[in-house]
Amino acid sequence: MNENESGADSRFFRDVKTYVVRIGRMTDSQKKNYEELSPVWCIPYAPEKLSYASIFGNANPVTVEIGFGMGAATAEIAAQNPGRNYIGIEVHKPGVGKLLGEIKARGLENLRVIEHDAVEVLGNMIADESVCAFHVFFPDPWPKKRHHKRRLVQRPHTDLFAAKLAPGGYFYMVTDWLEYAQSALEELTATEHLINKYDGFAEHQEWRPETKFEARGIRDDRPISELYFIKK
Numbered sequence: 001m002n003e004n005e006s007g008a009d010s011r012f013f014r015d016v017k018t019y020v021v022r023i024g025r026m027t028d029s030q031k032k033n034y035e036e037l038s039p040v041w042c043i044p045y046a047p048e049k050l051s052y053a054s055i056f057g058n059a060n061p062v063t064v065e066i067g068f069g070m071g072a073a074t075a076e077i078a079a080q081n082p083g084r085n086y087i088g089i090e091v092h093k094p095g096v097g098k099l100l101g102e103i104k105a106r107g108l109e110n111l112r113v114i115e116h117d118a119v120e121v122l123g124n125m126i127a128d129e130s131v132c133a134f135h136v137f138f139p140d141p142w143p144k145k146r147h148h149k150r151r152l153v154q155r156p157h158t159d160l161f162a163a164k165l166a167p168g169g170y171f172y173m174v175t176d177w178l179e180y181a182q183s184a185l186e187e188l189t190a191t192e193h194l195i196n197k198y199d200g201f202a203e204h205q206e207w208r209p210e211t212k213f214e215a216r217g218i219r220d221d222r223p224i225s226e227l228y229f230i231k232k
Contacts (some may be wrong), residue, residue: 176217
């Protein structure tokens with residue numbers, strides 16, 4: 001692939017969205033949380049690099065979670081790790097409202113939210129080698145072959161993850177869609193600077209709370225696959 005082809009491919013992946021904004025009714029509580037709390041704990045999208053120290057008031061390591069859904073696992077992980085900072089990226093407004101309520105209820109000073117396209121956020125707001133970890137739990141598998149181009153965990157997106165990770169940082173993905181897991185394993189393995197911590201799929205990480213998507217996958221007898229790559 002020559003340089004021009006590579007550039008065209010990158011532009012294509014920027015234009016193809018990895019999500020759809022599903023219309024979901026917000027509960028009164030979620031709507032109230034969103035209206036009152038988003039000015040406090042949501043970071044507005046802007047094409048300029050974030051200053052984590054300005055946001056969190058400290059120099060603690062930062063984990064970015066992409067697509068946190070309703071945010072239950074996100075809030076629990078942040079609560080269990082007060083010495084680490086977390087940024088959750090999500091476009092589903094009810095989920096944003098729900099997580100904002102959890103931040104307030106739990107008094108989580110180490111968690112912020114960005115309501116925007118994750119690929120654009122990473123490309124424009126996150127500095128290179130500034131993230132200690134990426135969490136991607138149960139991303140949309142886009143099961144139809146014609147929609148595979150929308151999948152988040154594939155190159156050149158994985159190259160973007162690698163660029164934003166600090167040396168020694170990790171990329172952790174969990175999915176209940178085996179074909180997607182196998183594809184993501186190939187894509188991550190082919191990504192420069194990322195090394196698989198395991199031989200194939202990762203062991204279950206006991207510190208990760210179970211999500212509703214995971215419970216549904218187990219109920220439907222789908223295997224839960226985990227991938228854990230480290231930036232060398």
